[in-house]
Amino acid sequence: MNKSRSLKTEILLRLAIPLILFMSIETVLSYFVTLHHVNVAYDRWLLDSARSLTEGIKVRAGNIFVELPPAALDIFKWDELDKTYFKIISEEKGMLEGDKFVPEPLVPEINWSSPIYFDDEMYGEPVRVVSILITHDETPEKIFVHVAETLNKRRGMMMDILLADLVPQLVLVLLVGVYLLAGVRRGLQPLNVLADEIAQRTPRDLRPIPERHVFLEVRALTDTINDLLERLAQAIASQERFITNAAHQLRTPLAGLKLQAERALRKQDVAEIKPALIQIQGCADRMSHLTTQLLILARSEPINGGYELRQLDMCALARKTCIDWVPKALQRHMELSFEGFEQPLFVQGDEVLLRELLANLLDNAVCYGYDKGNIVVKVERYPLPTLIVEDDGPGIPDVEIARVFERFYRIPGSSGDGCGLGLAIVKEIADLHKARLELDHAGEAGGTRIELIFEAQ
Missing domain, CATH: 3.30.565.10 (Histidine kinase-like ATPase, C-terminal domain)
Structure with missing residues (x-):
């Protein structure tokens, strides 16, 4: 059995579902856009950190070594939220300074003309890594600097930006939802008034539905109902005339039956009763014929559906x-x-x-x-x-x-x-x-x- 649905619920669903869908799509897009801009900003700082390490790379008499004062390392690694790791390696001598577990790019052939950024893990934590190639005028040897940083600041900034973007949107959705609910209630109020007015009518009140409170979109429905009410009123009037005429037609043979029966009761001789009996038979035949035609007329009414073509x-x-x-x-x-x-x-x-x-x-x-x-x-x-x-x-x-x-x-x-x-x-x-x-x-x-x-x- 089909369950009846509320028009108000249907309208709200058709308005709310697309709104929620669009908001969800906008939130996803905002996340990726925010992620891109946060990465761009912090990648610049990470690159600056890697370039600051290059100042400690020295070449003397063809030998490459790293001089990083403790104060400089403290400044490099100081961060309240994130941990920073670095590794400086030579193409020929290998590890020069830093943490040997700092990840390196896995791509075999890399274009080192620009910094290389990638995501990886270090000591069980996700990190963002930048790798750059350093060349020195005094030696042809290639030197690589790899700097890794955990993602706490990035995540914090992303959450701040997303919350700053989402909170107003959520408030807007709530306000729009309240407005839609109130608007739908106001919009459906004329229909409720119309329903109450029709419910108060008596079964014989078939006047047309007034259209002063009816929207143009509902006018087709009310026009159809008014047309049905008009045809129903005509059908009821026709039925009433039919019943009145049928009663009038039946009254004549019934009066004849009664008259002839009274006449027969006053007679004693069977021969004198016979004419009355003949009249009674004629009245009965007329009633039978009239009743048959009334039944056929009722069967032929389209509303009764008593036929099969x-x-x-x-x-x-x-x-x-x-x-x-x-x-x-x-x-x-x-x-x-x-x-x-x-x-x-x-x-x-x-x-x-x-x-x-x-x-x-x-x-x-x-x-x-x-x-x-x-x-x-x-x-x-x-x-x-x-x-x-x-x-x-x-x-x-x-x-x-x-x-x-x-x-x-x-x-x-x-x-x-x-x-x-x-x-x-x-x-x-x-x-x-x-x-x-x-x-x-x-x-x-x-x-x-x-x-x-x-x-x-």
Whole structure:
């Protein structure tokens, strides 16, 4: 199960993590830059120490020797923090003066035109070493001076510089963090106000969300919610009208049932009760038909999802439905014919709902058509798959065409005992299949032609 995340936490993380990352990178870069400059500064002092030793190198009668007074050595080695070692060697005579453990460069071929600096260890401590080559006019012999120094002063200076650099940065990070936290809280406050306002609403309060406290970035969300609220309000209003109309339609057959039942109770003779029983049966049939249509209408609502669109043969479905309706057409001496193809005509649809759609069209044609009339069901393939139902009845007046698909609407003065749901069901099922519904006159003499056109699927 996915855990819900806080928007405030998400924003702070997205701001704080890059800030910490950049600070870490800057700290690493500062360390290496500081190390470079500290080494440059102390390497100069170390070189000065090595050059000061060269003053004690003497050449007499071709012999090289070192004269370093004790006072000079004390000055050379005096340091409160670091230890300094040196070694003076001759290329031919070897060790002349100093500590023999002072490291020497390990590179075989070295360009001695400039001092050589390197890091090493001496007596278990890390040291920085400088090596220089000394030449004397009185002898061609090469003399090397190596001076090593421990790293305590360097480390101390590095820590001082880094702390001087890092402490202000840490304070800055803390201040920025506090500012970001306060800013995010202030920025999200309008959303909290909006949430509190919505939470205080009643379930029937579907007014649009006010946008006076809403940021532009959140406006798309509130617009979407407002659109949903508007459609929900329309759906609830439609459902309320539907329930009201359904209750009104059910009231008539129920009143008839009650009236005929009371009439039957007043009669003693079975023969006198029979007409009331026939009326009761008619009322029950009307209630059964109305209940069936209400259930189908509810099933065809997109919000209920009680359907499944899959590939089916429209020709086979229309042919079978027409066969089922032949007996009812014959009761009114009507001729019901079907014009289709032997080859399948596939469309994406729900078989039960499409069968009910055609059944409602045939029911209207049979109930409102003329006796001994004609009903034709056609299936056409081009330009788009189309189902057509034609009859030669009285037709629908032009002024009523726009209203006949409304729920519970009946054309004034029309015959039959329908409840005004047949064509409404047809419209709902057509919309569910994203099919276009067209209603027109079948010909100059009248009649009705209804086409269900399946758009490209």
